[in-house]
Amino acid sequence: MIPKLNRRDAIGSMGLASAAIAAATSAASSRPAQADHVELGRYAHRQGVRGKMTGAQAVAAALRCEQVRCVFGIPGAQNNELWDAFKAYGQPYFLVAHEASASVMADASARATGEVGVFSVVPGPGLTNALTGVGEALYDSIPIVGIVTDVDRSPGAPIGQVHGLANEAILRPVVKALVTVRHQAEIPGAVFQAFRIARSGEPGPVGVMIPYPLFMQAWDYDQPAPPPYPVPFDEAAYQKVLCHLQDRRKRVGIYAGLGCADAGSSLTAVAEMLQAPVATSVSGKGVIPDSHPLAVGWGYGKQGTRAAESAFKDVDLVLAVGVRYSEVSTANYAIPKHDTLIHVDINPQNLGRNVPAHVCLCSDSRVFLDRLLADGQAIRRPADPKLWERIHRQRQVDRCLARTVQVDRCVDPMYFLSQLRATLGPDELVIVDVTASTHWAAESIEVEGSRRFFTPADNQSMGWAIPASIGAKVVRPDRNVACVTGDGCFLMSAMELSSAARAGIPVKFFVFDDGAYHYMQMLQEPVYRRTTATEIARIDYEAFARAVGLGYNRIASNNDVLPGIQRAFGLAGPILTHVCVSYEGREIRWLSALRTHYLDELSTRQKIRVAARVGVRSVGRANDSD
Template identity: 30%
Template sequence: MNGAQILLECLVREEVDCFFGYPGGVTLPLYDALYDHPIKHVLVRHEENACFAAEGYARATGKVGVCCATSGPGATNLVTGLVDSMMDSIPIVAITGQVSTKLIGSDAFQEADTFGITRACTKHNYLVKTLAELPKIVHEAFYIASSGRPGPVLIDIPKDVFQATGHYTPVDTIHLPGYKVFTEGHAGQIRRAAQMIWEAERPFVYAGGGVIASGADGELRELVEMVDMPAVCTLMGLGALPSNHPNFVSMPGMHGSYAANMGISNCDLLIALGVRFDDRVTGRLAAFAPNARVIHVDIDPAEIAKNRIPDIPIVGDVKRVLQKLNRNLGEMKGEHGSRNTAPRAAWRQQVRDWAKEHPYDKSRSETEIKPQHLISEIDRLSAGEAIVTTDVGQHQMWTAQLVRFNHPRLWINSGGLGAMGFGLPAAIGAQFARPDKLVFAIVGDGGFQMSIPELGTIASNGLPIKIIVMNNGHLGMVRQWQELFYNNRLSSVRLDCFPDAEKLAGAYGFKGRTIEKPSELADALDIAIKEPGPYLLNVKVTQFENVYPMVPSGGAINEMVLGPPVPVAV
């Protein structure tokens, strides 16, 4: 066997069924080995999208996503995807080719210091120097990527290591003496947390991506129902609690719901689960949950007390911790459960009233398709069951606000990094992972034009992805900020050229259409999802619609701007 075949053997042992990549000079031996290998390789059209697609796969399944690129430009193109998966804690193994060991450092053709470049954007990375160490490194990489707080791991493999011949000796154990994974949580702290929860009059759950990463959605639901308390899911946590759950209060933060932000601002106990108190959630940190004691559960000790010092820190896997917490709560329920029944019922009612007073804007217009109208229609068709991917920006926020998710791993977006061009390739990965699912890629006209090349991947694999372009002719979120904070001086945000969707999709051999009348919307979406193959629907929406509520940068989250200023008659 050669190094390439040994690598593939390791991937089989890690249960990789497909991966996303782009070949090149130094990965020729790998692609030769792939020629008659059962693992499916998906040829994307740009390496950045290989990483995004691997992320889509990983986010839709919880399994490790794998991507591959050649040396030099191939490897540097992966960087955005690696940072993205680092920010959102997504398990990725990236394999890059490197020039032969004897050429490293000589400025050889397509050489780049991939190991150095990716050090800061991976959880860990490797430069393989001999074939003998390859299997151990590959298995370590998968273990590191998927355990603890998940993240990307890169393996840089020189061409001569791919070509060297040797035997594959199975690796049974991984020994990383310095790699600490804390899963169980401190029993005493968990007990204190249970007590604090029963003592609270206005408890509030703040659940994030960590709940999904640890598969703790069932435990979260049990917790929320046992104590009967309101819960928000962050942008990364949507789906952790079903959107139609009576205790679910949507998303908190900059464009979060009024009820979510008021709930956080007024609660007396904040139960933070698998979250990192991100600035887009907290707004001005000093004014975030000012009256609350905080229980913070996270698997990463470096997240505890990073932004907010908790009253009860618990380092552990959210699922394991919640199992124990729920057991403790159950045991104490008889003694303490009825203590604050009345104030807690009043609190639940208060949060529901807030939600009723200021729901998200779903207004429609007779003359033009409002973006909220478009997203509401997609929500109607999805009914909480479709996989929905987005890029970053206005369309992402409206989707997070208005689309329901009944399960985890349906909502796939670039949260922490906010990478444009993410949605379409992520949908490719998600559709490969879940061929049974209806997949919507909701993208803006800006982000879509960053990922147009992947229409080729979609077409050649016949992926029935429904691409919905929310086309407002602008880089909408940047335009919104220019309007609100830069005196409406719209600088380089107008996208005045967009391809004809029907012709563009047609050029790739599938169907597309552009609509702009509200009356066409429902039918057009129905046609799109009935189409057995891919479909590109370009929806021209109101150009100058802004996302509300909005917490201005640096503001406290209960100081939301709820809507556009009302024009004053002169």
């Protein structure tokens, strides 16, 4: 089946030229010194790879054709030839501390730029270490390409080769597609095809698996870059959408996701045309500026902002564009019902799933929104200043609650997040890990455009934010990058801070420390009346920062939040800030919605069993939490 394409494949030569200029500029800081003098030359052209070279050189040449800003990874016995070719061909690269970070950094580079991120690892443990980040990219619809080396698979190859796991079988279930290479002649075509698939339709990760002996073998290449796939559009379904929108008695609300990341101006214009409040998914934050009078924040049920929940109570028709109704964004599918739901997405397998839709339209978000604008005369609504005023009042309530201290012991995490956003400029990047504060961040961190707020939304791999923030900063050196992680997440990827120190990547890392997996405690305590396996080791963060070469900062009270954030950004280089937090005293709306929906979905027998357990453990309760 031919993969479907999104709008990025149809932008044309002007967009490609702009991307190439941006890539060359922003990658300069991580490029090997001698690479500045390497031109594409006769081997690598934007239109293809031509000339006699080794398989390793062909990979590097193909990546240069794709204008890759940086390759993240670690060289190993089976791919040293490839990494040497990166240096020779001037392909920028970044050495990570652990392969698990290679795919995450590639993911973050794609989120921050809208381009395809790239990583390179050896087979066996290199691949298995990288799988978590690949899975995150798959579930979050992020285009990355992994150049994965394989062992010798030729007839008569020896048995017991190091790293000789069934690497193809391991990788295949975790990627959108796997392109395997059997002869060195196929290498540049395989790389081009991987990029084409990664960008097309619903974006995602693609693996290119190359047995290492092919890196040394030469071939005379003449491989043009393939044209993009055509963009789908269901005209019959679109006419049904128009019929619904022509009924001006229906009040419209728009739910927008990451698929609208590069269609922000069109989305905003459609919202104004329909006088529709716009709520976003977590990944879609910024597709409409939060300062816009029709922007209501994230979610539109009890799990999202109060402004979104309030505005969508008056909506008859929900227009869901470029978004999946995934578990996290819906607090376990706790979505309110509406009279009409129209679902538009480039992946037909997403349409009408989880939440039934009255009309399903397979289309790229920008193509669809631009068609609506072209048909604006038939569906335009008059301006509704009363709607704007209601949204403004409710958003002010949300902002006031976020900026008001509600946790007196240590630092109030939501207050911290609101002050962090206020300190940063509108174009700076905020990357948030999987912590109890993730949902507060979605509510309180407002952004004025796409690709400014990132969190692992669907696979939710803890420890993601530290390598992600480094990867984002490598490809966007022009932006300040703030990383917010938890003490539990810190344990999973802390050594990657040594990479930031080694390369002088000036990310500002903020660690929320309360000594526990508090997220799990919040889930366990109401149901079990105790916690299990949630208390974690205490870390001397100052000593750790000193050991890996980072600057150190500490925030221990609400009074020091704003000065502490300013100190972190006032200091040069990467800084680790230890933030002493408490989670007691502030509601997490997402968690409350999740619990309510969880209980509602239990059978009567299950409800009785849960209630009995809670009752028994609440009487004469022993302190057996750990």
